Amino acid sequence: MSDWTDKALCAEVSGDFFYPEKGESIAAAKAVCRSCEVRLPCLRYSIEIADWNGIYGGFTERVRQRIARQVRAGKPLEDIIAEDDAAFYVRIEQAPQSRKAAA
Numbered sequence: 001m002s003d004w005t006d007k008a009l010c011a012e013v014s015g016d017f018f019y020p021e022k023g024e025s026i027a028a029a030k031a032v033c034r035s036c037e038v039r040l041p042c043l044r045y046s047i048e049i050a051d052w053n054g055i056y057g058g059f060t061e062r063v064r065q066r067i068a069r070q071v072r073a074g075k076p077l078e079d080i081i082a083e084d085d086a087a088f089y090v091r092i093e094q095a096p097q098s099r100k101a102a103a
Helices: 027-034 038-048 060-074 077-102
Strands: none
Touching: 027 038, 038 060, 038 077, 060 077
């Protein structure tokens, strides 16, 4: 069986893409991660090796540190990703309504 990194979408994008400079947008990197089939093992790997630099699994350094604390407390990574996905789709559904209200 191949290593999960063989299936990672980030391998198809510049490495700098996932290591933005301070103040640069991370939205595009997070979008790549969100559609990647190996998002869970990527996130698990970054937490296991305590790599807090860059974007892994669609999460920033600060968020992964918070996730690591939740995992140590017993929360499954699958639940954390599912909650993040659910919140993302709620934001998408609400975005057009927000724009209409602001107009």
